[in-house]
Amino acid sequence: MGSDYQYILWFEECSRKALPIVGGKNANLGEMLNAGIRVPPGFAVTSKGFQRYMDGAGLWDVVRESVAGMPPDDIKAVSRAGAEIREAILSTPIPNDIRAEVVSAYVSLCERCGRRDLPVAVRSSATAEDLAEASFAGQQDTYLWIWGSDAVVTATHQCWASLFTDRAITYRMKAGFPQDGVYISVGIQKMVNSRSAGVMFTLDPITGDRSRITIDANWGFGESIVQGMVSPDSFIVAKRPLSIKQSIIGQKDQMFVANGCGTMVTAVPSDQQVIPCISVSEVMEIAEMGLCIEKHYGCPQDIEWAIDKDLSFPENLFSTQSRPVTAAGKKDLGKEVMKESGKGDADHIIDLMLKGFGR
Amino acid sequence: MKMYDVVPGFEFDEKVDLEKSPAWFLDATHSVPPWTPMFGWFWINFCRHGMQYGAEKLSLPTVKGWDWRFKDGGGYLTLNLVMDEEERKARGVRFREAIRPFIDDYDGLWGGYINEMLGHYKRLKSCNVESATNAELLANFEDTINVCRRMWEIHMHMMYGVDTAFILFENICKDALGIDDTHPTFHDMLRGFDNKVFQVDRELWKLSKKAEEMGVADTILNSSSGEALTSLGESEAGKKWLGHLKVLLDEDGWRMQRMAEINLPAWVEDPTPAIASVKFFLKQGGDFNLDKEREGLARRREEATKEVLDRIPQDQQGWFKMLLGLAQKTGAFSEEHNHYLDLYTHSLMRRSCLAIGKRLVAAKVIDHPEDTFFLMPDEMRAVTLVPDGFNLRHIVDRRRKEWKEWCSRENPPAILKEGFTMDDAMGVLVQSNDPIALKVVVGSMPVPKPELNADLYGICGSGGVAEGPARVIMQEAQLDEVQKGDILVAASTAPSWTPVFGLLNGVVVDRGASLSHSAIVSREYGIPCVINVFEGTSKIKTGQRIKVDGNNGVVYLLDK
Structure with a gap:
């Protein structure tokens, strides 16, 4: 499977151990597959890809500069910073080698499902380790019904940018997490037909x-x-x-x-x-x-x-x-058959028998 | 001598009886094929008496037992409903005290009855039928009649009591816990108990081991069950082994081949069915498989009980456990009462009739001892003390001819008043809340499940799925044909069939309820059983491969 890839792990390979680079959602899918629970097939673009992209393009500096000294409840400031960062990310193209891996994995997925231009869901999967359970659910975007290599790459790119939605920035600030310490992985999964x-x-x-x-x-x-x-x-x-x-x-x-x-x-x-x-x-x-x-x-x-x-x-x-x-x-024994405290067990059984005759 | 009705006073009279009740149901479990007149007389008189006695003794609020009629060898029954609300209430007050012994001391109650009956049997058996005078034989016959009456009193007092408890337990599980009587957890909670019938089978299994030790196993295996007795008698070892068998049967062989009839020999007379059981154990080899099964079942029972108790609040567990305990006794009672009550009494009825019959043959009143099955007790009374000069052949001949005619056609399943439908009749049964009617007569009707695409729809008697060749058995004499791995297909099964279950992969019966023999024994052997398929014996052929899905209560015919 994905052994040739540097930035891709198939869901089957997303074990708990891979959590730091594939995030909670993807690791969970991998865990289910390994437990014999079928989920729609797909792969994760690991946070290594995101990290190399951010590092290589100097985008972390943009993040740090945008949020520096910003009070968490200043909605306008957060909104402005978020827009700046997302703009910076979306205007920085994904490096060719990462892009090539995503495209190649998508094409394999299409082949596996027997359909060209297979519709997929593209979701972000947060990797902040301390947040393993404090789910980021709903804080990053999910793109459904994406089909075609270009669209998949674009959606992946948008997922990366979604790490800096206004809500996500505010959440991290309030929770005391640094804005430059989180990474993101993206899951690309077949849309169930x-x-x-x-x-x-x-x-x-x-x-x-x-x-x-x-x-x-x-x-x-x-x-x-x-x-x-x-x-x-x-x-x-x-x-x-x-x-x-x-x-x-x-x-x-x-x-x-x-x-x-x-x-x-x-x-x-x-x-x-x-x-x-x-x-x-x-x-x-x-x-x-x-x-x-x-x-x-x-x-x-x-x-x-x-x-x-x-x-x-x-x-x-x-x-x-x-x-x-x-x-x-979890409704268990019905109220209608409950014994009142103080009544004898045998008396209660007889009461129930008499009730039975009266049905 | 003038001929009277077969069961005077209780012959079905359409005009009178349909006025009394608009619906009379055939007791297909016991009176198909039709009864001989003598047996019918005993059953109609005393089963009827026993049911009314039991219902009155317990003061059941909704029903005063059943009324019975005899028609063409069939037993027809109807329920004595309590219609008046005030009367129901008053009966309910007395019921409160009357049911208590079942809850407080079930073992003492049933154990006491067993001892009482064993005492009666001992007294009846103490009459040496060879050397007794005719007067002593007649006294023994009268005593047998009284014992039969008493047996039915005990039978129905017990059965109404345990079935009331069982139905309550079923309803609690179904309504309050969502576990109905087709649910594996339900059966798991109730099985894995020993009872007298299994104990006798265990003794027969021991005799199979003894046969191997004594070198007579091959004699048994290589002869048909009918011949085995003769072949065994030809060798010293065989004779010795038969001696061991006799010791067992003198104690426990007072049982009939057919559940509700006296025209076939008891085991103690003709040990062929017992030898057939031994043969089953020899064919099967290994340990007494019920003991092995039981260990697993008992473990499953603990688990299932815990699983259910986990859903019951601490302060409610006391009464639930008490009720569960009583329901667990029910399975054992359903099996074991046949041994101590019906089968034992019937074998002594047969013994008494044949003993008098021999004297009547000697006095040229009749031709065969078995002709007494076509006489009425009053006729026996008339001729036993001084048989001289009587000739009852014309009575016997005429009744036998009638009986053969009954046997050649089928009695209708119900006799209904004009304008009264089967649905109305079933409604009355359900309304009666009669515990025995609910468990025996109505049972659970199969619901077709088209998505399963099965060939026969029944209900779950015991869970599990099995495939194998069908073996359609219409009567006990054919049981010998059963091979290991077969799926038994029968109208219903009886206690003497139990050892065969060890060879089977599954069971399909035309009629039955969750407390019928086939269901209880299948559960104890851990094999699937589908009951109430109605058309099993007519649609399935011996040798056909079938699949029994006990879980879904359906049967598939694999080669059509």
Whole structure:
């Protein structure tokens, strides 16, 4: 894979050890891949590239000069400094060798996915070591639906510049981090060309039953599920042994599809509205992935997943996001069967039996 | 002599009985194929009595047991619902005290009943049927009738009690914890317990080891089960081994081949089924596999219990554990009561009938001892003391002819009043909240899951997935055909089939519920079992490769 590259690491190579040069987001993707959790393929432009670029062009001096003596709550000053730095960065071209590596890696990615001009997401991935957990999420830009070598390089360049958005500068000042001590890595990842997608909880979100997985699915991209636009296909899968316990096929009349620069809502063809949008083997594969992710993180997860048109099963099933399920989903023994304190155990059982006869 | 009804007073009378209740259900578990008249008389009278006794003794709020009728060899039942709200309330108050022994001292209650019944059996067996006078045989017959009545009282008192607890446990798991009775965790919490039926099987396994030591294993393996008895009798070692078998069967061989009938020999009379079990163990080799299974199951049970308890607040765990303990007893009871109650009593009913039958043959009243199965107790009473001059052949002939006719066609699954549908009838059953009806008659109906694209849809009796050649077995005599790795396909299974499970990869039965024999034993053997597929025995052919998916409750036919 990327052994010939100086500034590129494929996600598969982004281990925890690589965190300092690939940043939290990319390292996390690498970690998931290594744990057997499929994520859309891609690569990281490491912070070494960014560092060489900044050093070589003397851009750190611009940064230091722009922010020198600036009070953190002077919004106007921050805005002016940010604009200066970003302008300086964007007007300094990326060195040819770095550019060539990014282009070469992008072309390999296109080949791997069997598509020319593969649409990708280009995201920054902050590397400030002390900030391993203090996520920079949302503080740098993400560029979706980028395709073509030139556009990918441009977006990478913009990601670098986004390290100096007004918000990022303010954040670092308030948190006491130096403006010239942070580096940035960029992740370039295939945009899922979603045939079907949805969400999965590795527990029953209604009862909190941890022995089950629930999956909601619709055609196209997962936004329709997240936004609750359709009544999705929903599946309940028992974890051990893995088996489908319930399938309800919903009326799926709308879906999100790609339109080249994003997604848009469109009607689902009528013959597809009431047929399952994922097969039994896909349900099982999704559930299997859920188990894998839950095991990896050690607690129930809320996972967004998608099945990609460009690749073949099972390599086309991806986890696109995963977060721990919040405590809200942990309803255990229902209140209606709770014993009042002071009542005997046997008396309580008899009360419940009598209630049962009254059902 | 004039002929009377088969079960006087309880023959199905469409006009009268459909007025009493608009829906009567066939007890397909016990009365298919149709009963002989004598057995039908015992069942209709005393199962009916026992259910009403049990429901009254427990003062169940919603149901006063069942009413039964006899029709063409079939047992038809309906529920005695408590309709009045005040009456329900009053029954509920008494229920509170009546159910308590089950919770406070289950083992004492059941253990006491077992001792009582073993006492009755000992008394019945103490009658030497060869040397007794006719008067003593008749007294033994009357005693047997009383013992049968008492057996059903105990049977239904216990069964209503444990099933009430089991259903509560099921509902708590399902409604409050989201674990239904098709859920592996549910079964994991309940399995891995020993019971009397398994203990007898373990003794038979020991006899298989003994057969190897004594050098008679090949004799058993190389002859069909029918011939094995003769072949063993031809050698000294074989005779000695049969002696060991007799010791076991004198104690534990009072069981019938068919669960609810007396027209086939008991094990103690004809040890062929016991030898067949030994043969299964020899074919299989190795250790008594249930013991090995049980270790793993017990470990899984601990894990599953902990997993569930983790979701229950500390202050609620006491009653939950108590209820779980009671539910765990239910599986053992479901298996073990057959041994101590039905099968034991039925074998003594047969013994008593045949003993009198022999005297009647000698007095030329009938032609064969088995003809007594076509007589009624009143007729037995009329002729046993002084049989001289009686000829009951015309009664026997006519009833046997009728019985053969019953056997040649199928009894309808329900008899409904005009304008009353099966759905209405099912509604009444559900409304009764009758624990036995819910677990035995209604059960869980399979829900087709089109996305699985299976050939047969049933419900999960025991989890797991297995593939193998199907072995369709319609009666116990065919069990000999079972090979290691087969998937058993049957209408239902009975306790004497248990040892065969050790050879099986999976089980498919037409009818059953989560507390039926096939489901319980499959869980204990850790093999998949799909129940309530309805058409298994008619759609699957022996030798066909099938896949049993116990988790999803479906069956696939791999070569069609």
